[in-house]
Amino acid sequence: MPDKKELSIVTFSSETVVFDGKGDRVVACPTEQEAVEYIRGQEIPVDRQGSEYYE
Numbered sequence: 231m232p233d234k235k236e237l238s239i240v241t242f243s244s245e246t247v248v249f250d251g252k253g254d255r256v257v258a259c260p261t262e263q264e265a266v267e268y269i270r271g272q273e274i275p276v277d278r279q280g281s282e283y284y285e
Contacts, residue, residue, distance in 0.1 A: 237272070239265050 236251035239262065246265040248256040259265040 235272075237269055239269070 245258045246262045247258045
């Protein structure tokens with residue numbers, strides 16, 4: 231099984247940004263939902279910082 235990348239979501243007032251495990255910006259989305267959908271498309275676990283956790 232390949233190693234999984236760790237991604238985190240940080241919600242700012244103007245956008246929600248997905249960061250990789252090294253802290254590099256992966257993608258910026260206008261809403262948290264779009265960021266979650268992006269990550270689900272990657273099939274990678276997510277750690278959401280600064281926002282509520284949704285399953």
